[in-house]
Amino acid sequence: MVLRNIVRNALRSGHLPGTAPKVWSYVAVAVRMLTRALFRVCPFTRRAWLRCVLRLYQWLFGYINFVASECFHSSPKHVFEWGVASFVVPRVRPGARVLDVGCGRGELAWQVGQVAASVIGYDRALSAVMKAAQRGEARHVRFYCGDAEAALPIHGLFDVVILSAILPFVQDSLSFLNSLRKVSSELIVRETRYDRDFTVPLMRSLGLLHRTDPTARREYTRDSLVRELAEAGWTVKECLDTYDIYVWAVRDTVSSVTGSDRSRGRQLSRPVS
Numbered sequence: 573m574v575l576r577n578i579v580r581n582a583l584r585s586g587h588l589p590g591t592a593p594k595v596w597s598y599v600a601v602a603v604r605m606l607t608r609a610l611f612r613v614c615p616f617t618r619r620a621w622l623r624c625v626l627r628l629y630q631w632l633f634g635y636i637n638f639v640a641s642e643c644f645h646s647s648p649k650h651v652f653e654w655g656v657a658s659f660v661v662p663r664v665r666p667g668a669r670v671l672d673v674g675c676g677r678g679e680l681a682w683q684v685g686q687v688a689a690s691v692i693g694y695d696r697a698l699s700a701v702m703k704a705a706q707r708g709e710a711r712h713v714r715f716y717c718g719d720a721e722a723a724l725p726i727h728g729l730f731d732v733v734i735l736s737a738i739l740p741f742v743q744d745s746l747s748f749l750n751s752l753r754k755v756s757s758e759l760i761v762r763e764t765r766y767d768r769d770f771t772v773p774l775m776r777s778l779g780l781l782h783r784t785d786p787t788a789r790r791e792y793t794r795d796s797l798v799r800e801l802a803e804a805g806w807t808v809k810e811c812l813d814t815y816d817i818y819v820w821a822v823r824d825t826v827s828s829v830t831g832s833d834r835s836r837g838r839q840l841s842r843p844v845s
Contacts, residue, residue: 607621619778622778623778623780626771626774626775626778626780627780629771630775630780630781630782656680656736656762656816657679657680657683657684659760659762659812659818660680660683660684660734660736660760660762661683661684661686661687663732663758663760663810663820664684664687664688664731664732664760665687665731665732666687666688666689667688667689668687668688668689668731668732669688669689669690669729669730669731669732670684670688670690670691670692670730670731670732670733670734671691671692671693671694671720671727671730671732671733671734671755671756672684672691672692672693672694672734672736673694673720673733673734673735673738674694674695674720674735674736674737674738674741675693675694675695675700675701675704675715676695676697676700676704676736677700677703677704677707678693678700678701678703678704678705678707678713678715679707680734680736681693681704681713681715682704682707682708682713684734685710685712685713688712688732689712690712690713691712691713691714692714692715692716692727692730693713693714693715693716694715694716694717694718694719694720694723695715695717696717696718696719697717698717701715701716701717721742721748721751724751724752724754724755725755727755728755729755729756730755730756731756731757731758732756732758732759732760733752733755733756733758733759733760734760735759735760735761735762736761736762737762737763737764739761739763739790739792739797739800740763740788740789740790740791740792741787741788741789742789743789745789745790745800746800746803746804749800749801749804749805749806750804750805753804753805753806753823753824756823757822757823758820758821758822758823759801759806759819759820759821759822759823760818760819760820760821761797761801761817761818761819761821762816762817762818762819763792763797763816763817764792764815764816764817765792765793765794765813765815765816765817766791766792766793767793768815768816792817793817794811794813794817797817797819798811798819801819801821805823805824806821806822806823806824807821807822807823807824808820808821809821809822
């Protein structure tokens with residue numbers, strides 16, 4: 573009887589007035605009503621059910637990104653007009669020498685190569701570097717597999733260094749940012765916002781892993797990222813705060829970072845719990 577009433581109500585309310593009924597609308601309404609019925613019978617299951625749904629949501633988010641990457645042969649963030657390149661490429665001067673740290677499969681490096689005189693991409697994943705090299709043929713765009721920080725002295729000076737979702741994975745991000753001041757006068761940074769949507773603090777409050785990559789060492793808000801850059805001797809020239817944080821910074825030639833500064837700087841970003 574209960575199930576029959578649920579289906580009947582779903583069929584009645586599963587579509588908007590003036591539109592054709594949709595099967596998925598029926599399913600969605602039925603699932604919600606079944607969930608309410610479960611909570612009435614077993615109210616103690618609400619929190620456990622929420623944890624299960626959030627885990628499913630996080631898995632689906634990663635799976636959607638994987639399927640989209642396979643469809644477009646590139647990460648979605650590099651495909652659409654709101655992607656990373658829309659912020660980065662206009663801020664690279666024609667003829668500039670660019671270092672892309674954590675270049676991945678080279679999507680951004682190749683787009684930057686359309687305006688830059690030289691682009692060097694570094695990534696620790698050999699498979700990603702091989703795919704990046706297969707994307708095109710151009711002598712001024714090169715890719716290397718290895719640790720970019722250790723290889724900085726080899727390649728000389730750059731006009732711009734690009735860090736796209738790299739800082740959370742660096743052991744000492746403040747020291748790394750400070751070392752980049754020795755090889756480049758400009759820095760372009762993109763990081764995913766910790767406070768990007770309500771599910772993040774919700775998962776954190778339930779003790780769930782709330783990061784899309786469990787190997788990340790830290791997380792950033794707009795304020796914590798800007799402060800860390802300032803501590804490392806970079807002056808923010810432009811900052812765009814959307815789902816991600818985009819920062820264009822220039823080297824502060826009179827700034828220096830001491831040991832005590834580094835200790836304070838590490839506390840600016842939210843540590844992994």
